[in-house]
Amino acid sequence: MTLYLLCLVLFCIGLYGVLRKRNLVKIIIGLGIIEYAMNLFFVLLGYRSHGRAPIVAQDQNILNMVDPLPQALVLTSIVIGLGVTALVISIAIRIYEKYGTFDITKINRLKG
Amino acid sequence: MHNIQIIPLFVIIPLFGAFFVSLIGRYVKKAVVKAISAVSCFLLLILSFYGLYMLRNSGSTVLVYKIGGWAPPFGISMVLDGLTNFMLITVNLIAFFVCVYSLSYMEKYTDKPKFFTLFFLMVAGMNGLIVSGDLFNLFVFLEIASIASYALVAFGTEAEELEASFKYAIMGSVASSFIFLGIAFLYGFTSTLNMADMALVLSTKQNIWVVPFVAVLFLMGFGLKAALVPFHAWLPDAHPSAPASISAMLSGVLIKTLGVYALMRVFFNIFGMTRAYSQILMFLGALSMIVAVILALSQWDLKRLLAYHSISQIGYVVLGIGLATPLGILGGLFHLFNHSIFKSLLFLNSGAIDYAAGTRDLKEMSGLKQKLPITASTNLIASMSIAGIPPFNGFFSKLIIIFACIQQGYIGYALAAVIGSILTLASFMKVQKFAFLGELKEKYKNIKEVPFAMRFSMVCLAIICVLGGILLLPAFTFFLKDAVNVLLAGTGYAHTVLEAALR
Numbered sequence A: 001m002t003l004y005l006l007c008l009v010l011f012c013i014g015l016y017g018v019l020r021k022r023n024l025v026k027i028i029i030g031l032g033i034i035e036y037a038m039n040l041f042f043v044l045l046g047y048r049s050h051g052r053a054p055i056v057a058q059d060q061n062i063l064n065m066v067d068p069l070p071q072a073l074v075l076t077s078i079v080i081g082l083g084v085t086a087l088v089i090s091i092a093i094r095i096y097e098k099y100g101t102f103d104i105t106k107i108n109r110l111k112g
Numbered sequence B: 001m002h003n004i005q006i007i008p009l010f011v012i013i014p015l016f017g018a019f020f021v022s023l024i025g026r027y028v029k030k031a032v033v034k035a036i037s038a039v040s041c042f043l044l045l046i047l048s049f050y051g052l053y054m055l056r057n058s059g060s061t062v063l064v065y066k067i068g069g070w071a072p073p074f075g076i077s078m079v080l081d082g083l084t085n086f087m088l089i090t091v092n093l094i095a096f097f098v099c100v101y102s103l104s105y106m107e108k109y110t111d112k113p114k115f116f117t118l119f120f121l122m123v124a125g126m127n128g129l130i131v132s133g134d135l136f137n138l139f140v141f142l143e144i145a146s147i148a149s150y151a152l153v154a155f156g157t158e159a160e161e162l163e164a165s166f167k168y169a170i171m172g173s174v175a176s177s178f179i180f181l182g183i184a185f186l187y188g189f190t191s192t193l194n195m196a197d198m199a200l201v202l203s204t205k206q207n208i209w210v211v212p213f214v215a216v217l218f219l220m221g222f223g224l225k226a227a228l229v230p231f232h233a234w235l236p237d238a239h240p241s242a243p244a245s246i247s248a249m250l251s252g253v254l255i256k257t258l259g260v261y262a263l264m265r266v267f268f269n270i271f272g273m274t275r276a277y278s279q280i281l282m283f284l285g286a287l288s289m290i291v292a293v294i295l296a297l298s299q300w301d302l303k304r305l306l307a308y309h310s311i312s313q314i315g316y317v318v319l320g321i322g323l324a325t326p327l328g329i330l331g332g333l334f335h336l337f338n339h340s341i342f343k344s345l346l347f348l349n350s351g352a353i354d355y356a357a358g359t360r361d362l363k364e365m366s367g368l369k370q371k372l373p374i375t376a377s378t379n380l381i382a383s384m385s386i387a388g389i390p391p392f393n394g395f396f397s398k399l400i401i402i403f404a405c406i407q408q409g410y411i412g413y414a415l416a417a418v419i420g421s422i423l424t425l426a427s428f429m430k431v432q433k434f435a436f437l438g439e440l441k442e443k444y445k446n447i448k449e450v451p452f453a454m455r456f457s458m459v460c461l462a463i464i465c466v467l468g469g470i471l472l473l474p475a476f477t478f479f480l481k482d483a484v485n486v487l488l489a490g491t492g493y494a495h496t497v498l499e500a501a502l503r
Helices: A002-020 A024-045 A068-099 B009-024 B030-057 B082-108 B112-131 B135-153 B159-190 B195-204 B210-226 B235-241 B244-271 B275-297 B302-323 B326-357 B373-387 B393-407 B411-436 B452-472 B478-502
Strands: B062-066 B077-081
Touching (some): A002 A024, A002 B159, A024 B159, A068 B135, A068 B159, B009 B030, B030 B077, B030 B082, B030 B112, B062 B478, B077 B082, B077 B195, B077 B478, B082 B112, B082 B244, B082 B326, B082 B452, B082 B478, B112 B135, B112 B244, B135 B159, B159 B195, B159 B210, B159 B235, B195 B244, B210 B275, B235 B244, B235 B302, B244 B275, B244 B302, B244 B478, B275 B302, B275 B411, B302 B326, B326 B373, B326 B393, B326 B478, B373 B411, B393 B411, B393 B452, B452 B478
């Protein structure tokens, strides 16, 4: 249970970063933290105490294994997160070239 | 005789197109890239019509393709049913016309192979999301389409475009995280990811808080992708900043596929629609309808005005679907189809004005009707469709939605729909007056009508706008009725899919 609560705390830190920070880079870091919290939560769902990796080998009898499916899905999710982060960072770099600042209160050419 | 091997082609063709175009784009002539793009989109369009024909003749309501031969719930399955067909035809129809339009329109941008790569990735994501029968797969395709659209919004790499794209990317990613969290909860509860199997488990297992909690997460996530009103802040920035052809794609089909379709599939077919969900959806729909159209009235940037109208029209769709009665869903889905046609056309028109006259500001343009007759007349048709003037297609779908509201006793929502429609008419009168009527300005004396490819797309979409009403004739209603039946079946979807998978 503690682990889930820590996971929630991590998620809240990420959300705080996205919502409250004024620096583009800090917002991106917040987004990264949210993604980590999600992935951690998904992996935790498949975890069993004293479980072992579900690798089938000859003359081995696995009695207590962790659920492998969340791990496979989290791998996919990490790759997606990588793609988003790379794209967002490259946009942030271009924004810095155009506006000369990372401060979102000064990046306000769009109105309405 | 049915040929279910064609179902994965909806994903394979655009993905292969994206890969191929980006690989060879640098070494071959531009004409080759254009030819590959147009042919792929045309193939997709043909395939989606063939899918409709195949499903009608197969004698069953659903066809399931099992990837790698693994039967559900173990493998990933692709499902072709009435709703899938409806959405596939909508998406691929718009994608084809937008692709043809882009052949000429993208001349003013530099890197065309990259544009078509991103365009195809977006189409692949949308098609994949529609045919997917697996919840996590749906999420992956949703992300493919989203990431491609973030990049396409920033395609011009001007200051405003980058700003809009950044905003869109951050909000979209947070929304995706909520969707992912919802999927995690559902997996933890049901131990399955196949949508049909999940519906079956949820209907047998007692639960008090999991489904409502996940429903809220999905409502936030998909609601943000669909730009319903409390979650709409990114859309008026993102849609106008993209190139016009991409705005047409984003407003025309992306928000509907990623938002409304996914919402429908999850709420109707997995959770089963209850009165509470229905009330929430209707309230959000009515709110979007009114708030967005009032915001649209004061806009002077043509594309931003159109973007606000997208939010408003999505409100109509969600209101109709939220009613969860046969008539309401029919109206909602029909409006979804119609809106994708006329909103794409309106954005293509704005692109044509931008291409010829180089402005998006309504105060700048005047009397363009003399110089751009085809743009002006197609725009008039689309404006009348979106405002709901008979006999154009928008009239029929709005009428059905209003009737459905009255039938269920929601007079307030019906009134809101009528007021929204009148305000829409007012703001499009403004567009007509300032853009096309009046005196031609001196600096526009030498502009010419846009090239053939752009005119072709606009004229075809305008013809569909005029003829759209025939989908309600008895001979053609099967197209909408099949989609409505899938939603009305609710969690019965689970049994039909699992039975079809056994065959």
